[in-house]
Amino acid sequence: MAAQKSLLHTSGLTIGYQSGRNKTKAVSGPLDLDLYAGQLICLLGPNGCGKSTLLRTISGLQHPLKGEIELEGKNIKQLRPAQVAKKISLVLTDNVRSGNLDVYSLISLGRYPHSGWLGVLTASDKQIINQAVEATGTGEFLGRKVDSLSDGECQKVMLARAMAQDTPLIILDEPTAHLDLPSRIQLMRLLHQLAKETNKAILLSTHELDLALQVADQIWLMSRGGHLDAGLPEELILNGAFQHAFDKDGIAFDAATGTFNIHNAGKKTISVTGDGIAAFWTKKALIRSGFSISSAEEENLVVSVSRDGEDSIWTIHHNSEQTTYTTLCEFLNAL
Amino acid sequence: MNKIKVLILLSILLVAFLLDIALGSVHIPLKEVIKALFNPDSGNDTWVYIIEKIRVPKALTAIIVGCGLSVSGLQMQTLFRNPLAGPEVLGVTAGASLGVALVMLSAGSITSLYTIKELGISGSWLIILVSSLGAGLIMLLIVSISSSLKDNVIVLIVGVMIGSITFSVISIWQYFSTPELIKDYLLWTFGSLGGVTGSQLLILSIVVSIGLLISFLSSKLLDALLLGDNYARSMGLTVKRARILIIGSTSILAGGITAFCGPIGFIGIAVPHLARALFNTSSHRVLIPACCLIGTVLMLICDIVSQISGSQTVLPINVITSLVGAPVVIWIIVGSTKLKGF
Incomplete structure (x- = not known):
């Protein structure tokens, strides 16, 4: 660099x-x-x-x-x-949905600093505008009025205008x-x-x-x-x-996952066994319900997530008792 | 497509121009009108006199007013980014009236059609200057207010209030003058295309032409302002300089016309919308000439309607422009669900 x-x-x-x-x-x-x-x-x-x-x-x-x-x-x-x-070209948060502008006119305003005193567009201006339209995928909106665009479409159009400013x-x-x-x-x-x-x-x-x-x-x-x-x-x-x-x-930034944690650490601890996506989301659901996840197997509350054909099943092991649930919702309610 | 529209508008314009000359308290056949226009020495002396001294100046004034007010309205709508902006709505005509009243009162007279007619050439220039200054001052005031107020509707209301204050000041002056002069003033406020002849017509057309030229030359600046000040600046526009230019030309247009014809309502606000709808564009390079065309046609038609054919009565032009313009304004308000977000 x-x-x-x-x-x-x-x-x-x-x-x-x-x-x-x-x-x-x-x-x-x-x-x-x-x-x-x-x-x-x-x-x-x-x-x-x-x-x-x-x-x-x-x-x-x-x-x-x-x-x-x-x-x-x-x-x-x-x-x-x-x-x-x-x-430098800008895309701002200012409202632009006004003045009867259609999308093509708005994008071509990007050529403003390059065009002559009356703002007449040359062939090369038009080519640059077309490139900007293509790069941003705004071709399908061109004939529409700016005030009929959704927020996402409007942002793309404003980006196309900035691109046209080249x-x-x-x-x-x-x-x-x-x-x-x-x-x-x-x-x-x-x-x-x-x-x-x-x-x-x-x-x-x-x-x-x-x-x-x-x-x-x-x-x-x-x-x-x-x-x-x-x-x-x-x-x-x-x-x-x-x-x-x-x-x-x-609020704590979790460097391990690159996300923010919204939940405070839970008071009850639980251990989750099993792998795969089902176990991952089960942990998420447990944290939301106020549990902290322990990695130790010797917790007295252990849930194992396993597969039963296409479906997942949840088994709670508590004081040597075992109960099995077929949906996550039932399982959470039982806890 | 646009060429066809322009051709149609031009032919309507021609017909309206001839009709406006032909119709009135004295009906003159169209054939005679054309004859008188191209070959004044032949034909009926009275008719030629009426056409040359009254009807043609009046029709020309209608054209000047139609162009000037429409373009000043267009510029204001873009500058304030507000579909309901116009010279009379934001108090600019009121400012011009204040300027006119000021000159008249300091001369020991009062604003009226008749005193304006009595003015010499230097007086005409003075009154246009002062009236444009009055218009410009009010515009500067509204611009400075609107930069701190983000809500368009509030800016409109403030504009209307400033207009009311200005007219109140004029009314207080009126109160201390004689009843005959008040009547004159009231007539002036109805607006008239008939009072402008000879050297005044020349002066008015020079002033309005200059205003229109500046306005057309700034059409690129106006385009950039459509996206608001920040975007305009990011595209390399010096916003302050552009504003001064636009305020200047708007003041000359609205001020000059108001000085000689009185405050004529609704043309400035309605015509730009008709132009946008008809030509389906936002480019001022197209809109400014379009406003001139449509404004001219509309003013001529209003003038034809105001002089009910064959009758001695002439309705005030302001009454007619309101009848035509107000429905357009209602159409704008009803149609624009996002008035605040213009």
Whole structure:
């Protein structure tokens, strides 16, 4: 990585906002960050820690309080808005469903920084638009009005617009918010693919921890105080940054599974024997019902999960008594 | 497809223009109208006089008003991202009226059709300038309010309130003037296309042409603003500069027209929607000329209706534009389930 020139570099960047006359409130900083072409970077962090402020500052919508942002080696302050627009495109949370826009017109607005004074599209503009449409799979919506799109479709269309802007860096502010699970996965997969195939750098903020861990090349992890850790997802798990960032009562990040535990450790202990998917989900159900799972075989409450043809059966061994159940529900009720 | 629509609109425009000249308290046959337009020396002197001095200026004024108000309404709807924005709704015409009243009162007179007619050329320029300034001030005020209020409906209500305050101030001034002048003022508020002739018509057409030109040249900026300020900025638009340009041209259009014709309602709000529906686009490069065409046709038709054929009575133009425009506004409100999210 060191040999590659960074696309965007911040040095001593302090972000924040105006909180009254001549007063500023710093949210985070100083930050020294680097962004490289072809990377997908996920910005994670709890609500209100300053993710949007960071993205807005990097994209030039908001001034930094201190420090410098360099875009391809040039200080962003010295670039005109039109020049920045050729380098950075955005997908924001702003509402765009207005003004009688149809999907094709909206996507072609992406050519805005490249087109002439009246905004007439040339053949090469149209070709780039078509490529963006193809890459994002938005071809089937083209004739529709923007306000008839679902949230997931709308996000894809906004991504297509950013692609049409044809910038080396795309920044997305919470693109997965309001989307259902399949759309979220689809979008993240699409972004991952785009970063690899088009060699664009993609920076996005999200709350989808598990998806981010799977697709991100880099994670920028912000904690409530504005502290930011950057690194490979696995690095951040191993060095305890995740546990620290989401440190809140009753919530623990489980480095073993890469997920958060919502349940407090149960008072009763139980041991589960048996393998496979059925045993895995049985453990989950037991934890939800307030048990802690013990790996010791000598517990006086043991359940064995076994197969009976196509179906699973659950057998409770308690003080040398055995009872067998054919459904998980019956088994849980009996405990 | 669009070419056919434009051709149809142009032919309706031509017919409406001729009818508007032919019809009125004195009915002039269409044949004579055409004759008088192309060969004024032949034919009936009285008719030629009526056509040249009254009917043609009035029809031209209708065209100017139709173009100017529609385009100013379109620009406001895009700038505020609000389907119900328009010069009269957001108090811009009220601001213009305040400017006009200010000039009249400081001259020891009162705003009226007749005093405007008495103005010389320099007076005409002055009144357009002040009226545009009044319109611009109100627009700046609403823009600054709307940036802190995210709710479109509230911005509309604030606009209506600012309009009411402005008209109240004018009314208080009216209260201290003589009854005859109040009557004059009331007539002016009904709106009229008939008061603009000669040098004033020339001045008004110059002012509106400049406004329309600026507006057409900023059509790319308007397109970018459709996605809101943040997206516009991310596409390289200097939002502040674009806003000043748009507010400027809107103020010139709405202010100039209001100064000479009174506050004419509903054209500014309704025509942009008709243009969007007819041409099925959001591109201002198409919408601005479309608004001019449709606005012109609509104003000419309103003017034809207002001078009930063969009768001496002329209905105020504002009454007719409201009759035509208000149903369109209702259609917009009913049709737009997401009014707040425009």
